[in-house]
Amino acid sequence: MARDSQAALVALNRFGFGARGGASGDLINAATDPRGFVKAELNRPNGVLLEAPGLQSTPQLGQAAFAYQDQVKQAREAAAKAGTPAEAPSPQAPADQKPDNKLRRNLSLNTVMTEIAGQMAEAKPADNAAKPDAMQPNAAVPPAAKPAPQPLNVIQKTFRAEALARLQRATLVECGFTERLVVFWSNHFCISANKGELARMWAGAFEREAIRPHVLGRFADMLKAVEQHPAMLFFLDNQQSLGPDSRAGQNRKRGLNENLAREIMELHTLGVGGGYTQEDVTSLARIITGWSFAGRQGQLGTPGSFVFNTNAHQPGPQALLGKTYEATGLAQGEAALADIARHPSTANFIATKFVRHFVADDPPPSLVARLRDVFVKTDGDLKALATALVDSDEAWKAPLTKMRSPYDFLVASGRLLARVPEDPGAYLNNLNLLGQPLWTPAGPNGFPDTNAAWAAPEGIKLRLDIAAQMGARLGNNIDPLDLLEFAAADAASTETRRTIERAESRQQALALLLMAPEMQRR
């Protein structure tokens, strides 16, 4: 087959995480059979699951978090008794300590500062301490200004271990299409690690358990896994929502919280204007009362596991979207979710968002219609959806105009530079700087997916600063023109090639390569 470098760019950049400098074969493979190269990952058995030593299940992590919280509390009480200032057994970052911060969602424009300066202070000391890592900014801060490194607590350690496993997979995988799908669905069904300690503890496990097993499976299964996952129930407050007429609701004089029900319909399935009313929101909220997770006492089940709390569940049948759901306990909500997953509005909403992510901000209507039909015909088979996308001509012909998100950009840079991260700190810092803190979007609608969001002046300027730091650290040993061959081969523009050739140093050339349109657009 003829070699088609332009199609290889599409295969690697639009569908994947970019070419790997240390395995230049990927660009050649992609150029020989672009569609086959992308689709190969869809057929790898269990290729989406992520297992790494030390990663634990949600209940195990929940128990570790509860134990840690108990430990902190005891230490505080002991300190109070002794009349000395309270101190946690292992110092933790400010945002994790303050109850106010636990509850707030991150401030969009403060994300950057809050994160680097606040709870991500966890990452800082380690990262400035001369760790060999591709993404590490060349610290211009004098050593004296650095705070003494503090030991990480179990929550911070867990978050970093989960982040590292995800980053390593993204760096090493051949094309990256399935990892891109994981990121897409994880953002569609996002939680925010800023919700509190449990959310931070569970953010990675949520993706491993609720998203990954279903990325090439059925939408309805992913939906159920997501809405029953303790991380989501915690993020959108459903564990607090009580049926007003339930036993717990009557005893405790508390009631409904519509948060999860609303986002299920608005953001996860039907979409705004998808044909539901306020009454439907309230009704679904009643239907899913009792969807909760077992607390530290474990009265309802293993602490940190999903439970259906009959005591909190609103009794009686409920009308939703024109259908009545009988009082069948947990099954009532499961039946409702299964129907919502199959609703035509859901097919339309998902197809549109999918095409917008992979092809263009203004998704070609013909392609959206085709994917919607595939979704409907296959009852939400997400592998069929992904395959139909790769099989479409639109996805290969549309110009590469989408901006890489900060995560895509950082991963693609790490791949091109053949740096497998050993520490996630630099990535986490840079994601914070660029406005896409890992697993921490500002709201339940996730990170934006359009050029307007990622091609903003401040964001581009910061990318340049990061690229310049990488160039300064790594450019010495690299031939930037070789790297350009790995990145784009003869699909690179004359201007890009000339700009890199004419750079005054290898360091500068590398920074310019990382910032070239061929690396920024997908």
Next chain:
Amino acid sequence: MMDCCENRLLTSRRGLLLGGASFAAWAYLPKFARAADGRDPRLIVVILRGALDGLSTVAPVGDPDYAGLHGSIALAADGAHPAIMLDSFFALHPAMPEFARMYRNMHAAVIHAVATPYRDRSHFDGQDVLESGYAGPGRVQSGWLNRALEALPRGERVSSALAVGPTTPLVLRGAAPTVGWAPVALPQADDDTAMRLVDLYRHRDPALASALSQGLQLEKAASGDDMKPKPGNAVAQMRQVARGAAKLMAADDGPRIAALAFDGWDTHANEGGPVGRLAFLLGGLDGALAEFESGLGERWRDTVVVVATEFGRTARINGTDGTDHGTGTIALLAGGAVKGGRVISDWPGLKLANLYEGRDLKPTTDLRSVIKGVLQAQFGLSDRALAETVFPDSAAARPMKGLVT
């Protein structure tokens, strides 16, 4: 350059900004002054994302139904943390002493029972309406503040507005040029690399060329000795952002218009009353307003800050001591140019029959009227431009008069 001293980098970057013709858009802004009275007005738009509970921020403590509906989180004029009485009916949240001071000095006002034309309860559509200025969520890619810039008379045009934060909020997106700034700590790329990249983008990717140029322009103009992020809470962060933006806007050649957004106002659970989560956030907002005032210095006299949110929250608290998505809420005005000391409201009352759909504060004032009133008074925009271009199809929402001195 082996010398990594940050100050050297700052100095050289600033030299580049002022020397390079390609960076002229911001560096050589014409002085914008109202012809009539020689004022040099400034406008700052603060968007509170997540739907602020107006009934907990400016509480109608004189309404006999308020305390019952707002239950455990209702404010009261007495108790351990008394709300600050603004008049005989409305009381301000105790976390906002700076706003209270401005109000007493007649430099702050409240508009209550206000809403955009949006009547559903999706944050994202609500924000789309609030920021686009269209009557419904039309998914347009420009905002009313940007179109207001375009509508300014030629020759007096403010050629660049300031978008604070790593991404430009929709309200400021559009054809009129904007510049962006966010406080960060990162060693900078050197000028030569930046210029080469701008040149490459100019040939291959004009959109990126323009974004990068703008990003380079502002980065240091805003910075001073204290702009480094420091560990701290959201309150400190809000202040810090406001301080940086004020510093930029105080300059003679600085932007006259800025937009920024604070997130986190979606108080579904454990909202808190006079203390708690909402109080914490309101304290941050209050601090940001104070930073605008001190940072703008002499310019504060000609400034209006508009604080708005996509919609309000339910009048009745929900089952988890929070509030759900509602409709009517408040808008705040602060600044030396505000004709303040007033709560402006056609109060609908909180009796069940008077609530919107039996659950929300009924809006009686169109937020567009408020914003139009400010835009008209500050920048002299015509009724027609406001009704057709800035807020399309909004002739019925007349600009509110007398908001600005």
